[in-house]
Amino acid sequence: MWSNASWRAQAAEKGLALHYGIITPPVAGHIRPFGALGCELIARGHRVTLLQMEDVRERAFQEGLEFAALGQSDHPPGSLTKSLQQLGALSGLGALRFTIEAVRRTTEMFCRDAPEMARACGIDCLLVDQTEPAGGSVAEYLRIPFVTVCNALALNREPNVPPPFTGWAYRNSAWARARNSAGNAIYDRIMAPVMHVLTGWRRRWGLPAIRNPEDSFSPLAQISQLIRGFDVPRAQLPANFTYTGPLRRPASAEPFPWEELDGRPMVYASLGTLQHGKRDIFRCFAEACAPLDVQLVIAHNGGLDKDAVAELPGHPIAVEFAPQTEVLSRASLTLTHAGLNTVLDSLAAAVPIIATPITYEQPAIAARVRASGAGVSIALNRLNSALVRENVRRMLGEKSWRDRACRLANEIRQSGGATKAADVIETIG
Numbered sequence: 001m002w003s004n005a006s007w008r009a010q011a012a013e014k015g016l017a018l019h020y021g022i023i024t025p026p027v028a029g030h031i032r033p034f035g036a037l038g039c040e041l042i043a044r045g046h047r048v049t050l051l052q053m054e055d056v057r058e059r060a061f062q063e064g065l066e067f068a069a070l071g072q073s074d075h076p077p078g079s080l081t082k083s084l085q086q087l088g089a090l091s092g093l094g095a096l097r098f099t100i101e102a103v104r105r106t107t108e109m110f111c112r113d114a115p116e117m118a119r120a121c122g123i124d125c126l127l128v129d130q131t132e133p134a135g136g137s138v139a140e141y142l143r144i145p146f147v148t149v150c151n152a153l154a155l156n157r158e159p160n161v162p163p164p165f166t167g168w169a170y171r172n173s174a175w176a177r178a179r180n181s182a183g184n185a186i187y188d189r190i191m192a193p194v195m196h197v198l199t200g201w202r203r204r205w206g207l208p209a210i211r212n213p214e215d216s217f218s219p220l221a222q223i224s225q226l227i228r229g230f231d232v233p234r235a236q237l238p239a240n241f242t243y244t245g246p247l248r249r250p251a252s253a254e255p256f257p258w259e260e261l262d263g264r265p266m267v268y269a270s271l272g273t274l275q276h277g278k279r280d281i282f283r284c285f286a287e288a289c290a291p292l293d294v295q296l297v298i299a300h301n302g303g304l305d306k307d308a309v310a311e312l313p314g315h316p317i318a319v320e321f322a323p324q325t326e327v328l329s330r331a332s333l334t335l336t337h338a339g340l341n342t343v344l345d346s347l348a349a350a351v352p353i354i355a356t357p358i359t360y361e362q363p364a365i366a367a368r369v370r371a372s373g374a375g376v377s378i379a380l381n382r383l384n385s386a387l388v389r390e391n392v393r394r395m396l397g398e399k400s401w402r403d404r405a406c407r408l409a410n411e412i413r414q415s416g417g418a419t420k421a422a423d424v425i426e427t428i429g
Helices: 004-013 028-043 054-062 079-088 092-121 134-142 174-190 192-205 279-289 306-310 324-328 340-348 362-372 385-397 399-413 417-426
Strands: 019-023 047-053 066-070 125-129 146-150 222-224 241-243 266-270 295-299 317-319 331-336 353-355 375-377
Touching: 019 028, 019 092, 019 134, 028 047, 028 054, 028 125, 028 146, 028 340, 028 417, 047 054, 047 092, 054 066, 054 079, 066 092, 092 134, 092 174, 092 192, 125 134, 134 146, 134 192, 146 417, 174 192, 222 417, 241 417, 266 279, 266 324, 279 295, 279 385, 295 324, 324 331, 324 340, 331 340, 331 385, 340 353, 340 362, 340 399, 353 362, 353 385, 362 375, 375 385
Parallel strands: 019 047, 019 125, 047 066, 125 146, 146 222, 222 241, 266 295, 266 331, 295 317, 331 353, 353 375
Antiparallel strands: none
């Protein structure tokens, strides 16, 4: 294991210009925050390289990062696209199981290929997404420091904190603690195939077994793009844990038909980059908004073809990609699957939220939306246009929703974002 002294000596020898490697899931929602953080570090004179399968090479370059390909033998070009297409057709536990299998295979890839690649690239420190358990083990094996970055909800466990794949409300009670413990046990069983792979590699590397999830988190620094005001009450976070708020780059110049906005209250709808194939949900949103005096903007990320767009009620503005932060700066309400990036971007713009969680941690994010008072949640099995319409009308007519979102927006503005996260990374130890 590294020591504080050796880390400082290494940094001094390199004049504080270090080479950071990123280990993260190969999906845009996790890569984009790392892109913002990486660009901040690059602006300070460091190098930053994304280590992943070949399919994300172009994404890394778009984010301004260097790239090193892993998984040439078992993750050939095109495999990620096929996997994401299969995932887009799934919901609930089916999507979770599919994702666990994908994580198992990428864990194998990271453990097998990342150490050699990190040595070849001269990586000094790893920035590891908390949802990729292999990253910390690779760093331990290489005897280099690593920083845990929570681009999703923090996985740090506490007795009163519901598991991140549930929509359970926070409760400080004995029965809630028992419920949470049972939920975590279920999660551990689901994750067993991943941990089996990781345990095998740690044994091969002569590293001690991981006893609990916290063993895979950095002892030096843990960074979360949440803000404290949007998290559940926390009492046991480690001293090295920092809320930085959303990790974002400056506004992009992505094209958008701004001239089509007609001045009515704008409702923004997005299902992110993994659930964008849920056409029935987009249609439900359109049916809900069509009779109202609002203008619906849909960012479908390729989930709707021209015929599907033409058939949407109310003729909303529908684009494949939207400059999300800029569009939200003009929005009055967001309709979303409760993906964390869309939720945080909405709150940063003081835009209230109607969340319809589909899978993964989305139910837990929707629970935080409810608890914050900045939005409501509609379960997928209850989703219908009449219910969405009722909530759109109510939330646009009551100023209190925007006021509560404004309070969170103020906290986000003061949180520091990628600048604060880079400060933490540069001063670890």
